[in-house]
Amino acid sequence: EAPMHPLFTREGRKDPHPIYRRLRAEEPITRIVEPYRKIPFRLLTRYADCSEMLRDPRFGKDFTKWSPEERQRLRVSDEFEALGKHMLSADPPDHTRLRSLVAKAFTPQIVEGLRGRIATIAEDLVSAALARDASGMDLVSQFSYPLPVTVIAELLGVPASDQDDFRRWTTVLFTPADTEEQLAHLRATGFAFFQYFMQLIERRRAEPQDDLVSGLVAAEEGGDRLSTQELVGMLFLLLVAGHETTVNLITNGMLALMDHPEQHERLASDPSLLESAVEEMLRYCGPVETTTYRFALEDLEFGGVTIRKNELVVASLLSADHDESRFPDPDRFDVGRKPNKHIAFGYGIHFCLGAPLARLEAAIAVETLLRRLPRMRLAIPREELEPSSMLLLLHAKKRLPIVF
Numbered sequence: 001e002a003p004m005h006p007l008f009t010r011e012g013r014k015d016p017h018p019i020y021r022r023l024r025a026e027e028p029i030t031r032i033v034e035p036y037r038k039i040p041f042r043l044l045t046r047y048a049d050c051s052e053m054l055r056d057p058r059f060g061k062d063f064t065k066w067s068p069e070e071r072q073r074l075r076v077s078d079e080f081e082a083l084g085k086h087m088l089s090a091d092p093p094d095h096t097r098l099r100s101l102v103a104k105a106f107t108p109q110i111v112e113g114l115r116g117r118i119a120t121i122a123e124d125l126v127s128a129a130l131a132r133d134a135s136g137m138d139l140v141s142q143f144s145y146p147l148p149v150t151v152i153a154e155l156l157g158v159p160a161s162d163q164d165d166f167r168r169w170t171t172v173l174f175t176p177a178d179t180e181e182q183l184a185h186l187r188a189t190g191f192a193f194f195q196y197f198m199q200l201i202e203r204r205r206a207e208p209q210d211d212l213v214s215g216l217v218a219a220e221e222g223g224d225r226l227s228t229q230e231l232v233g234m235l236f237l238l239l240v241a242g243h244e245t246t247v248n249l250i251t252n253g254m255l256a257l258m259d260h261p262e263q264h265e266r267l268a269s270d271p272s273l274l275e276s277a278v279e280e281m282l283r284y285c286g287p288v289e290t291t292t293y294r295f296a297l298e299d300l301e302f303g304g305v306t307i308r309k310n311e312l313v314v315a316s317l318l319s320a321d322h323d324e325s326r327f328p329d330p331d332r333f334d335v336g337r338k339p340n341k342h343i344a345f346g347y348g349i350h351f352c353l354g355a356p357l358a359r360l361e362a363a364i365a366v367e368t369l370l371r372r373l374p375r376m377r378l379a380i381p382r383e384e385l386e387p388s389s390m391l392l393l394l395h396a397k398k399r400l401p402i403v404f
């Protein structure tokens with residue numbers, strides 16, 4: 001049995017950059033086995049390879065085209081199969097159809113209309129934290145999490161009061177499950193999500209509202225554009241993608257500012273840098289490490305390597321965005337960096353649908369925190385910060401205790 005790859009060790013999860021640097025230099029396309037469910041895959045670590053693979057139609061995401069053995073190996077339950085029927089696991093033409101059903105709800109112009117509401121949520125969260133404890137807080141649970149989850153919940157039309165459930169369920173999705181007990185827990189979570197969305201759909205069917213869920217239910221009732229399974233998958237994707245990532249962008253970004261007091265100072269004294277600062281947070285500490293998997297639809301050559309049909313291939317966006325051949329001095333955090341063509345939102349047809357929303361939320365969050373808590377700093381030693389998940393998928397911290 002292969003030893004655990006260093007990327008999966010506790011040290012590797014806390015700071016993967018030295019490992020990625022070596023991989024980019026020595027084995028830019030490497031073989032790794034995910035240690036929990038023993039899933040073998042190829043990991044791409046260079047910018048050029050990652051961006052190339054993400055727009056190469058010889059790699060697909062639709063698991064119904066995958067080999068039955070591979071599908072069986074990753075299978076968790078019927079509910080997860082239903083939840084997984086969404087645009088991020090579809091190839092054209094299904095992908096095009098599913099994405100076009102919601103694309104107009106996420107354009108920069110529409111999203112800009114949410115600015116006032118997002119700013120109010122951000123202000124209220126800081127005020128509530130100050131009222132609770134005027135000396136400090138855990139930034140993750142009291143600010144970074146509730147902000148995007150409230151926004152996406154309001155947009156979809158699901159009660160924000162259910163956010164504790166989402167939080168609990170989503171955490172399970174990013175927890176390694178290799179024992180029977182953990183797998184049972186994962187299945188129960190899939191069931192809870194599935195039931196939740198089915199009930200929500202029934203409620204909107206009976207009584208449509210002015211929200212995204214009602215709009216999608218109407219499309220499903222039309223029959224030809226969206227099946228019931230696809231509707232459930234869509235809600236699951238929007239809810240999970242719509243908050244889990246943004247939480248970690250806000251947290252990682254604020255941590256980067258606290259790690260670099262001169263950049264913190266520079267941004268605080270020049271608000272015109274806000275936009276480029278958010279881009280640099282996405283590049284330097286983007287929250288999506290490797291949720292970006294594809295499998296080969298045929299035997300093929302890629303980057304000088306032969307890849308067999310059905311092999312899994314994963315792009316490390318975090319590594320790509322620290323590629324020294326693409327970004328001068330990549331480990332330097334520079335809130336004014338330009339140009340900054342990072343791929344933290346992916347690339348190609350699956351480029352993040354929520355990017356305008358995520359950018360707006362992060363800009364408002366950072367601006368609000370800098371203004372209201374200008375002396376924010378870490379409340380515990382840097383080394384004590386724990387990664388939020390031992391899976392390679394997200395680059396995130398469990399908690400971020402700060403003092404004001």
Ligand code: HEM
Binds near residue numbers: 350351
């Ligand atoms: C896709 C990152 C926030 C919705 C993606 C992908 C990445 C990404 C890397 C592509 C994955 C792949 O190609 O395999 C991020 C980051 C975010 C963020 C870093 C925040 C900082 C959001 C938000 C939404 C959202 C707020 C809200 C709706 C989606 C959807 C897709 C997607 C629907 C699938 C698009 C498709 O398959 O065509 N995101 N995301 N994301 N994201 Fe985001």
